[in-house]
């Protein structure tokens with residue numbers, strides 16, 4: 001039994017997910033909370049459900065997906081985990097904010113655990129496999145739970161769309177090839193939780209995503 005709670009945070013309405021199983025161990029994915037109200041929503045959910053956070057996972061390091069990393073680090077002592085290609089290829093959160101014209105001062109949290117894809121990330125009795133799906137960013141990851149059939153696709157794959165490729169290190173051909181190779185080969189019934197917008201399934205995207 002797996003529970004997935006989603007929150008839509010910050011200017012970009014990024015989907016932040018908290019996932020736990022019957023042991024109450026949990027992971028948070030793409031923590032984007034940006035103000036005390038959004039931070040409270042996260043901590044209240046964790047307290048009310050008596051969760052123990054084991055991992056802070058980033059599908060990629062675009063600004064909207066990492067705004068809550070300092071909060072998670074300070075509150076739960078967890079460093080963010082992300083693909084090493086994004087760590088080296090992407091500007092810092094502060095630089096990204098400047099380029100987007102956002103008046104933010106962001107506390108930089110070092111990525112101490114750099115992933116390369118293929119890792120198994122465990123919490124409770126559950127496991128997520130990190131799948132490298134580059135193209136939206138060079139180190140974009142999706143996190144796949146085989147046993148229960150769900151996928152966190154970040155900004156690679158959305159319901160009816162795919163990620164933009166005009167940002168640092170983006171590449172449309174690479175993205176489409178990676179989605180077809182790594183994601184559309186998963187079972188049809190796999191539930192897809194994207195980085196923005198509503199959930200979908202591999203079957204629905206195979207059948208009707210106009211970009212694929």
Ligand SMILES: [Zn+2]
Pocket residue numbers: 060062136155
């Ligand atoms: Zn992104």
Ligand SMILES: [Zn+2]
Pocket residue numbers: 012014062064065155195196
């Ligand atoms: Zn995003």
